[in-house]
Amino acid sequence: MKKTMNAVKRAEGNKRIAVLRLELDYELATLYEAMMENNEEKKNECKQRLEKLRQELMRLQA
Numbered sequence: 001m002k003k004t005m006n007a008v009k010r011a012e013g014n015k016r017i018a019v020l021r022l023e024l025d026y027e028l029a030t031l032y033e034a035m036m037e038n039n040e041e042k043k044n045e046c047k048q049r050l051e052k053l054r055q056e057l058m059r060l061q062a
Helices: 002-037 040-061
Strands: none
Touching: 002 040
C-alpha cells in the first residue's frame, strides 16, 4: 500500500512541476514586459511571484 501511495504522490508531484515550469515561463515573460515598460511596481510583483514559484519547485524536486 505504501508503494502505491508513493507512486501516486510522485505522479502528482511531476504534474505540478510541469505546471510550475509553465507558470515560471509566464512570469518571466511578464517580468520582461515590465522591464521594457520600466514599471518598477510590476517588476517587484513579478519577482515576488517568481520567488514563491522557485521555492515550491525546489521543495517538489527535493
